[in-house]
Amino acid sequence: MDDALPADASTALIELRQVRKTYGLGTAVATEVLHGIDLQVAQGEFVALIGPSGSGKSTLLNVIGLLEAMTSGEYLLRGQPVGSLGDAELTRRRGDTLGFVFQFHHLLPAFTALENVLMPELIRRGRIDAADRERGLALLAKVGLAEAAHKRPTQLSGGMQQRVAIARALSHGCPLVLADEPTGNLDTRSADEVFALMRQMNRDEGTAFLIVTHDPRLAARCDRVIELVDGQVKRG
Numbered sequence: 001m002d003d004a005l006p007a008d009a010s011t012a013l014i015e016l017r018q019v020r021k022t023y024g025l026g027t028a029v030a031t032e033v034l035h036g037i038d039l040q041v042a043q044g045e046f047v048a049l050i051g052p053s054g055s056g057k058s059t060l061l062n063v064i065g066l067l068e069a070m071t072s073g074e075y076l077l078r079g080q081p082v083g084s085l086g087d088a089e090l091t092r093r094r095g096d097t098l099g100f101v102f103q104f105h106h107l108l109p110a111f112t113a114l115e116n117v118l119m120p121e122l123i124r125r126g127r128i129d130a131a132d133r134e135r136g137l138a139l140l141a142k143v144g145l146a147e148a149a150h151k152r153p154t155q156l157s158g159g160m161q162q163r164v165a166i167a168r169a170l171s172h173g174c175p176l177v178l179a180d181e182p183t184g185n186l187d188t189r190s191a192d193e194v195f196a197l198m199r200q201m202n203r204d205e206g207t208a209f210l211i212v213t214h215d216p217r218l219a220a221r222c223d224r225v226i227e228l229v230d231g232q233v234k235r236g
Protein backbone atom coordinates (compact mmCIF):
# COMPACT_ATOMS: atom_id res chain seq x y z
CA MET A 1 0.00 0.00 0.00
CA ASP A 2 1.35 3.43 -0.91
CA ASP A 3 0.44 5.95 1.75
CA ALA A 4 1.91 8.78 -0.33
CA LEU A 5 -1.30 8.62 -2.34
CA PRO A 6 -4.08 10.82 -0.99
CA ALA A 7 -6.49 8.89 1.17
CA ASP A 8 -10.08 8.58 0.06
CA ALA A 9 -11.99 11.81 0.73
CA SER A 10 -14.20 10.17 3.37
CA THR A 11 -11.20 9.16 5.50
CA ALA A 12 -10.30 11.61 8.26
CA LEU A 13 -6.85 13.07 7.77
CA ILE A 14 -6.07 12.28 11.37
CA GLU A 15 -8.06 10.34 13.91
CA LEU A 16 -7.07 9.84 17.55
CA ARG A 17 -8.84 7.33 19.74
CA GLN A 18 -8.26 7.34 23.48
CA VAL A 19 -4.73 8.65 23.11
CA ARG A 20 -2.77 8.93 26.36
CA LYS A 21 0.65 10.34 26.97
CA THR A 22 2.70 9.87 30.12
CA TYR A 23 6.04 11.59 30.60
CA GLY A 24 8.67 9.80 32.69
CA LEU A 25 7.01 6.41 32.30
CA GLY A 26 8.45 3.88 34.74
CA THR A 27 9.95 6.56 37.00
CA ALA A 28 8.77 7.96 40.32
CA VAL A 29 7.75 11.20 38.57
CA ALA A 30 5.59 9.60 35.86
CA THR A 31 2.85 12.09 34.90
CA GLU A 32 0.01 11.46 32.51
CA VAL A 33 -0.61 14.70 30.58
CA LEU A 34 -3.05 13.47 27.90
CA HIS A 35 -5.92 11.49 29.38
CA GLY A 36 -7.65 9.67 26.53
CA ILE A 37 -7.95 12.10 23.63
CA ASP A 38 -10.51 11.44 20.90
CA LEU A 39 -10.33 13.79 17.94
CA GLN A 40 -10.50 13.96 14.18
CA VAL A 41 -9.40 16.48 11.61
CA ALA A 42 -10.82 16.19 8.09
CA GLN A 43 -8.98 16.99 4.89
CA GLY A 44 -8.88 20.72 4.23
CA GLU A 45 -10.17 21.69 7.69
CA PHE A 46 -8.89 24.79 9.49
CA VAL A 47 -9.00 24.06 13.21
CA ALA A 48 -7.92 25.96 16.33
CA LEU A 49 -6.59 24.16 19.40
CA ILE A 50 -7.02 26.27 22.52
CA GLY A 51 -6.66 25.72 26.25
CA PRO A 52 -4.85 27.02 29.31
CA SER A 53 -1.09 26.89 29.59
CA GLY A 54 -0.01 23.40 30.66
CA SER A 55 -3.20 21.74 29.37
CA GLY A 56 -1.22 19.57 26.95
CA LYS A 57 -1.60 21.41 23.64
CA SER A 58 2.06 21.18 22.61
CA THR A 59 2.25 17.56 23.74
CA LEU A 60 -0.82 16.75 21.65
CA LEU A 61 0.61 18.54 18.64
CA ASN A 62 3.90 16.68 19.05
CA VAL A 63 2.09 13.34 19.21
CA ILE A 64 0.06 14.23 16.12
CA GLY A 65 3.29 15.41 14.44
CA LEU A 66 4.98 12.06 15.16
CA LEU A 67 7.60 13.90 17.20
CA GLU A 68 6.56 12.21 20.46
CA ALA A 69 5.27 8.67 20.86
CA MET A 70 1.88 8.26 22.51
CA THR A 71 1.81 5.95 25.54
CA SER A 72 -1.42 4.21 24.57
CA GLY A 73 -4.41 4.57 22.29
CA GLU A 74 -4.77 4.61 18.55
CA TYR A 75 -3.66 7.19 16.02
CA LEU A 76 -4.67 6.85 12.38
CA LEU A 77 -2.90 9.11 9.92
CA ARG A 78 -4.79 9.07 6.60
CA GLY A 79 -6.56 5.95 7.79
CA GLN A 80 -3.39 4.08 8.68
CA PRO A 81 -2.34 3.28 12.25
CA VAL A 82 1.04 4.73 13.21
CA GLY A 83 1.33 3.29 16.72
CA SER A 84 3.67 0.44 15.88
CA LEU A 85 5.85 2.04 13.22
CA GLY A 86 9.62 2.29 13.58
CA ASP A 87 11.64 5.50 13.41
CA ALA A 88 12.48 5.34 9.70
CA GLU A 89 8.85 4.84 8.74
CA LEU A 90 7.70 7.60 11.12
CA THR A 91 10.21 9.98 9.56
CA ARG A 92 8.98 9.09 6.11
CA ARG A 93 5.32 9.64 7.02
CA ARG A 94 6.16 12.89 8.77
CA GLY A 95 7.93 14.10 5.63
CA ASP A 96 5.12 13.03 3.31
CA THR A 97 2.21 14.27 5.35
CA LEU A 98 3.10 17.04 7.78
CA GLY A 99 4.40 20.58 7.81
CA PHE A 100 5.32 22.45 11.00
CA VAL A 101 5.23 26.06 12.10
CA PHE A 102 6.46 26.89 15.61
CA GLN A 103 6.25 30.01 17.76
CA PHE A 104 9.90 30.72 17.25
CA HIS A 105 10.48 30.24 13.59
CA HIS A 106 13.33 27.70 13.64
CA LEU A 107 14.61 28.88 10.30
CA LEU A 108 18.21 27.89 9.67
CA PRO A 109 20.23 31.11 10.00
CA ALA A 110 23.00 30.12 7.59
CA PHE A 111 20.57 29.65 4.70
CA THR A 112 18.51 32.07 2.61
CA ALA A 113 14.71 32.25 2.79
CA LEU A 114 14.45 30.18 -0.39
CA GLU A 115 16.89 27.55 0.86
CA ASN A 116 14.91 27.31 4.11
CA VAL A 117 11.71 26.84 2.13
CA LEU A 118 13.32 24.07 0.06
CA MET A 119 14.78 22.28 3.09
CA PRO A 120 11.91 19.82 3.81
CA GLU A 121 11.98 18.60 0.23
CA LEU A 122 15.77 18.34 0.28
CA ILE A 123 15.58 16.26 3.46
CA ARG A 124 12.73 14.14 2.15
CA ARG A 125 14.14 13.36 -1.29
CA GLY A 126 17.84 14.03 -0.83
CA ARG A 127 17.83 16.49 -3.72
CA ILE A 128 15.85 19.35 -5.20
CA ASP A 129 15.28 20.22 -8.83
CA ALA A 130 14.30 23.24 -10.90
CA ALA A 131 10.58 22.56 -10.36
CA ASP A 132 11.12 22.61 -6.57
CA ARG A 133 12.95 25.93 -6.81
CA GLU A 134 10.14 27.33 -8.91
CA ARG A 135 7.52 26.20 -6.42
CA GLY A 136 9.63 27.61 -3.57
CA LEU A 137 9.86 31.00 -5.29
CA ALA A 138 6.13 30.93 -6.10
CA LEU A 139 5.34 30.19 -2.44
CA LEU A 140 7.57 33.00 -1.26
CA ALA A 141 5.81 35.31 -3.72
CA LYS A 142 2.49 34.12 -2.34
CA VAL A 143 3.49 34.97 1.21
CA GLY A 144 4.58 38.40 -0.07
CA LEU A 145 8.30 37.76 0.11
CA ALA A 146 9.41 37.47 -3.52
CA GLU A 147 12.02 40.17 -2.86
CA ALA A 148 13.36 38.37 0.19
CA ALA A 149 14.08 34.99 -1.41
CA HIS A 150 17.83 35.42 -1.19
CA LYS A 151 17.93 37.12 2.21
CA ARG A 152 18.90 35.37 5.40
CA PRO A 153 16.48 35.13 8.36
CA THR A 154 18.38 37.76 10.39
CA GLN A 155 17.68 40.29 7.64
CA LEU A 156 13.90 39.77 8.04
CA SER A 157 11.36 40.95 10.63
CA GLY A 158 9.63 38.46 12.97
CA GLY A 159 6.46 38.51 10.87
CA MET A 160 8.45 37.95 7.68
CA GLN A 161 10.34 35.06 9.26
CA GLN A 162 7.05 33.47 10.25
CA ARG A 163 5.77 33.88 6.70
CA VAL A 164 8.90 32.09 5.44
CA ALA A 165 8.14 29.32 7.96
CA ILE A 166 4.62 29.01 6.52
CA ALA A 167 5.97 28.83 2.97
CA ARG A 168 8.41 26.17 4.18
CA ALA A 169 5.63 24.16 5.84
CA LEU A 170 3.74 24.13 2.54
CA SER A 171 6.68 23.58 0.23
CA HIS A 172 6.38 19.84 -0.05
CA GLY A 173 2.63 19.91 -0.68
CA CYS A 174 1.68 18.15 2.55
CA PRO A 175 -2.01 17.80 3.46
CA LEU A 176 -1.68 19.00 7.09
CA VAL A 177 0.20 21.84 8.76
CA LEU A 178 0.63 21.77 12.54
CA ALA A 179 1.26 25.21 14.00
CA ASP A 180 2.15 25.70 17.68
CA GLU A 181 1.37 29.31 18.66
CA PRO A 182 2.58 30.57 15.28
CA THR A 183 1.56 34.14 16.10
CA GLY A 184 2.47 34.05 19.80
CA ASN A 185 5.65 36.01 19.28
CA LEU A 186 4.20 38.69 16.98
CA ASP A 187 2.52 42.07 17.43
CA THR A 188 -1.22 42.16 16.69
CA ARG A 189 -0.86 43.41 13.14
CA SER A 190 1.77 40.83 12.12
CA ALA A 191 -0.26 38.14 13.89
CA ASP A 192 -3.33 39.07 11.82
CA GLU A 193 -1.28 38.99 8.62
CA VAL A 194 0.26 35.62 9.39
CA PHE A 195 -3.12 34.21 10.34
CA ALA A 196 -4.76 35.57 7.17
CA LEU A 197 -1.98 33.98 5.18
CA MET A 198 -2.56 30.55 6.71
CA ARG A 199 -6.26 30.91 5.96
CA GLN A 200 -5.49 31.84 2.37
CA MET A 201 -3.14 28.87 1.96
CA ASN A 202 -5.86 26.67 3.40
CA ARG A 203 -8.30 27.93 0.75
CA ASP A 204 -5.89 27.98 -2.19
CA GLU A 205 -3.97 24.76 -1.56
CA GLY A 206 -6.60 22.79 0.37
CA THR A 207 -4.06 22.24 3.15
CA ALA A 208 -5.60 21.43 6.54
CA PHE A 209 -4.30 23.41 9.53
CA LEU A 210 -4.33 22.60 13.23
CA ILE A 211 -3.30 25.79 15.01
CA VAL A 212 -2.56 26.21 18.71
CA THR A 213 -3.44 29.74 19.71
CA HIS A 214 -4.03 31.76 22.86
CA ASP A 215 -5.84 34.42 20.89
CA PRO A 216 -9.66 34.03 21.06
CA ARG A 217 -10.04 36.45 18.13
CA LEU A 218 -8.02 34.15 15.90
CA ALA A 219 -9.72 31.01 17.19
CA ALA A 220 -13.10 32.54 16.35
CA ARG A 221 -11.99 32.80 12.72
CA CYS A 222 -11.32 29.03 12.40
CA ASP A 223 -13.77 26.44 11.07
CA ARG A 224 -13.80 24.66 14.40
CA VAL A 225 -12.30 25.06 17.87
CA ILE A 226 -10.98 22.17 19.94
CA GLU A 227 -10.54 23.07 23.59
CA LEU A 228 -8.16 21.12 25.79
CA VAL A 229 -8.44 21.36 29.57
CA ASP A 230 -6.20 19.32 31.87
CA GLY A 231 -5.27 16.88 29.11
CA GLN A 232 -8.84 16.23 28.03
CA VAL A 233 -10.93 17.51 25.13
CA LYS A 234 -13.59 19.74 26.65
CA ARG A 235 -15.03 20.93 23.37
CA GLY A 236 -14.34 20.01 19.79
Ligand SMILES: Nc1ncnc2c1ncn2[C@@H]1O[C@H](COP(=O)(O)OP(=O)(O)O)[C@@H](O)[C@H]1O
Pocket residue numbers: 023024031033051052053054055056057058059060
Ligand atom coordinates in the same frame (compact mmCIF):
# COMPACT_ATOMS: atom_id res chain seq x y z
N1 LIG B 1 9.21 16.61 28.12
C1 LIG B 1 8.42 16.69 29.20
N2 LIG B 1 8.66 15.98 30.31
C2 LIG B 1 7.86 16.04 31.40
N3 LIG B 1 6.74 16.79 31.45
C3 LIG B 1 6.43 17.53 30.37
C4 LIG B 1 7.24 17.53 29.19
N4 LIG B 1 6.68 18.35 28.28
C5 LIG B 1 5.58 18.87 28.87
N5 LIG B 1 5.42 18.37 30.12
C6 LIG B 1 4.32 18.65 31.05
O1 LIG B 1 3.11 18.30 30.40
C7 LIG B 1 2.08 19.22 30.69
C8 LIG B 1 1.52 19.76 29.39
O2 LIG B 1 2.51 20.57 28.77
P1 LIG B 1 2.35 21.18 27.30
O3 LIG B 1 1.94 20.09 26.38
O4 LIG B 1 3.59 21.92 26.99
O5 LIG B 1 1.11 22.19 27.53
P2 LIG B 1 0.68 23.49 26.74
O6 LIG B 1 1.33 23.47 25.39
O7 LIG B 1 -0.82 23.40 26.68
O8 LIG B 1 1.12 24.66 27.56
C9 LIG B 1 2.68 20.29 31.59
O9 LIG B 1 2.37 19.97 32.92
C10 LIG B 1 4.16 20.15 31.32
O10 LIG B 1 4.91 20.52 32.45
Ligand SMILES: [Mg+2]
Pocket residue numbers: 057058059
Ligand atom coordinates in the same frame (compact mmCIF):
# COMPACT_ATOMS: atom_id res chain seq x y z
MG1 LIG C 1 2.61 24.81 24.41
